[in-house]
Structure formats: C-alpha cells, structure tokens
Amino acid sequence: MKNIVKVICIGHDYKYEVRELLKMFFVPNTTEVVFISSKGHNNCDNKIISGEILLITELRVENGRAIAISGIDEERQITEVELNSSDKNEIKRLTKRIVKKSLFKLLKRLTDTKVPWGILTGIRPAKIVHDLLERNFSEEEILSILINEYYIDNDKAMLLLNIAKTGHRFIYPIDETKVSLYIGIPFCPTRCLYCSFPSNSLKQSAHLIDSYIDALCREIRSMAKLIRETGKKIQTIYIGGGTPTTLSVSQLARIFDTIKYTIDLNHLEEFTVEAGRPDTINYKNLMFLKKENVTRLSINPQTMSNLTLKVIGRGHTAEELIESYRMAAGIGFKNINMDIIIGLPGEDGGAVKYTMEQLQKLSPANLTVHTLAIKRASRLREMKGNYSLPNQQEITAMLKITQNYAESMGLRPYYMYRQKHMVGNLENIGYTKPGYECIYNIQIMEEKQTIIALGVGAVSKFTFPNENRLERVPNVKNLEDYIERIDEMIDRKAKFMSNLTSRPLIS
C-alpha cells in the first residue's frame, strides 16, 4: 500500500514545483502525493487518517515582501524575500523559489534524505550558472548563491560552476547565424532493457526503413532550403537515435548524400554519429563514416561486464566493444565517446571499477556517465521487481569511482544534465579530454542555439535570444505516423524557420 502525502496550497498554485520537490524526499513508487482543497480539509473526502501526512504550503505577499510557510504537524519553516521588481515573471520566479526553499527546509528537518541538488528540480542545472556568469557575478558569489539560495551541496555546486565555465566559451557570445542539425535514426538491432528512446527493433520494423529514409530525406531537403533562405550556417550535425549504424552503408549513403548535396557544410565544426552498439559496427560502415568526414563517434559499452550486458539485452560483449573501438581508432577517429550507465541491475562498486579499468586502457577522448533512469516507456519499468537496483548512497559511491577514474584518464567534466525517474536523483556527466568537447552536447543542454531536429520523435528548438524565448517543435513519435505525416512535420518547422532572423546578433 502506498503512503499518502496530502498537500494544501494556500496563496499559490505551484503544484508542479511542490510535487517535483516531494519526489526528492519520498520515493514516487511508494508514496502518492494528493493535492486537496484548503476549504474544509476536515470533511470526509479530505480527512487525514493515520499513516497519512498533511502538508500545508502557504504564500503571503504583502507590502513588497513575500513570505512562504511550510508546515507538517507542529513543525513550520518560513522563508521570506523582498520583492523589489514589478516584473511579473521575476516576482513569480522569486515567490516560487521561496515556496520551494521553505518546503525544502521542512522536509530536510523531518527526514534524513540526502538531496544533493537542493531545490533544483530542473534537468539543466548549469543554465542558472550561465545566467549568473553573463550577469558578471564572481565565482565566489555564484558558489554562494548555489549553496545558500538553492541548497546545493558544496561539491555539486563546484562541479556545476566548473562545467558552466567550460561550456560558457562555446556558447557566448551568442551568434544567431549558427544553428545545429539533429537527425534521428530510430532503429536498433534489438531493444535494450532500460531504453525509452525512439527505437524500433529490426525484427519488427526492417520493412519500414526505406520509407523512413524517403521521408527523412524529404525533411532534410526542405529544411536545407529554409536554412539557405534564412542565411543560417550549420555549426554541428549530430546523427543519433536509435542506432544509426543499424542501417546498411547504402542506406546511410542516401542520407549523407542528401545532406551534402543540399546543405552548405563549409562552416561545420563537428559531425557526430552515434554508432552506439558494437553489434552494428564494422569496418565497412566505419570507413564510410570516415570518408564522409564524420569527426566524432559514440561507441557505447554501458558496462564492461558481459553478465550485465546480457541482462540489459545489449546483444554484444565487452570484447566486441574493444574490437570496435580499436577498429575505429585505427581508421583514424580521434574523438570517440563512450557512454556508461551507473546503477545497472546487479552492479556494485566492484563492477563499476572493473568497467572503468577497462575503459582506462582504451582512453577515449569523451566519456559520458549516466545514472540509470527508470523510464516510463522502458521494459525495465514493467519488470522492475525482477531486478536488484542500488540505492542513492551506493549510486553516489559508484559515481565517485567514475569521477576518480575520469580524472586519472585526463578527462574533465564539461556538460551535465539530470533526468526524471533517475535512481538516487543524481546526474549525468559528460567528460572530455581538453580540446575534444562536443559542441552539440553543450548547445543542446544550454538551449541558446536553434537546433533543427529531423526524424521520428525529434524535437526542434527554435531560440529567439532577443526575446529570451525558446519554442519546441516536436515531430511525431510513431514511425508509421512520421512517414505518413511528413509534410505536416515540415510545415510546422517551416513556420518557425521563417521567423528566425538571419541578422547576426552578438550578445
């Protein structure tokens, strides 16, 4: 049976923020959060029975001050702020923050849960630091804000500052003429246990590949025309998925030909292909990618334990991973990224140490350390009860192991993000050798550059820096729908493309 937290909001309607913060303290699978009305919470429907918690969060705004009070039983926590601005958005931001702060202090007092990211519930924590850096706050001031205003742990605050400092020089000054291109290939040999990405196993969807490429090439051609007309320059291309190398070389060639014959690639600074699974990588497709001037590859172990690889349904061994990596390096790929996941079923610190030792021997230019997220659309979510998963403390210790190895491999953190449903509410960190930072990853996380995203499930982000505005334009997620409704996908994006200014804006 689930525990129930009943919440009454008075004077505000920040239910989303309250719910997200509560998730940090109460495990969502075992606790249900129910918002109830402040009026007559003593009536039958809203009655609090034993075992339930009644939480009251109140916001009062009076005489230019906002006061947030959070209470459970006799315990109260209060946070106040001066409202010096008349800007509605600023007032909302400040009042939201104090509601979260008072709630955080209350929950921290009543539970012994570790919440390393404090009241930061968003998935892109570095954005706050970029904003402060742009407003010329000193490093000391930024650290103090992160620790005292957002209640972030000291080491996470330091990590965030270092990451933002590295990313900053790739993002600023913002050049509106530059955009990036994402192309999604939603096919994989089989579906991994934890995956929720747009990926269709070959067994079920091989017959749709050619129609998919037809639709995708049509989308590329249409966007290429708009890119030319608006005078945009492509800074980076990222072909991801799924696993692009699931396609044959002739299928890949149709996509690459369409790109290079329709788009001016003279300004391209980086071209990534997520080869991903070693069971799709061979000499022929690697040579093809090299010839097509791909500059960065992902070859992803996830773990170097053959036992775990079997459990998560990867369809390749650690030995095959090493072979693919060596083949790619031998062909001349200098920037190879490797993804690993911490918290995979049955893995402990020893397993992570073993994985890192193996990767240290390969010495990739990039390493991305993910923390397992139990995503809604994954098989893992349905079968969670069958697996033993680590707790937050164990995940923290395993992340520390990866951090230490990364350091000794000459890698430093350069981008990070968080996801919903992550085990232990921690983070994903991208590490790099100096000079090998993936510009696309930095841009996608900080959301200051327009990313035109093509293919099934791809979400374009059109940025309007003058207005500090971002519009997301998603493509449909279903393969057949995408093929059928391709003109609609193109039209949706065309509307936003025509609004993008081609005038360079340096800010």
Ligand SMILES: C[S@@+](CC[C@H](N)C(=O)[O-])C[C@H]1O[C@@H](n2cnc3c(N)ncnc32)[C@H](O)[C@@H]1O
């Ligand atoms: C777009 S995905 C897939 C790339 C490629 N198809 C592969 O699997 O190697 C990029 C990365 O996200 C990570 N990832 C995917 N699902 C995850 C999950 N549920 N929890 C944590 N990390 C995940 C994996 O490390 C994966 O390599």
Ligand code: SF4
């Ligand atoms: S190979 Fe990658 S995209 Fe494909 S199913 Fe596995 S995790 Fe998902």
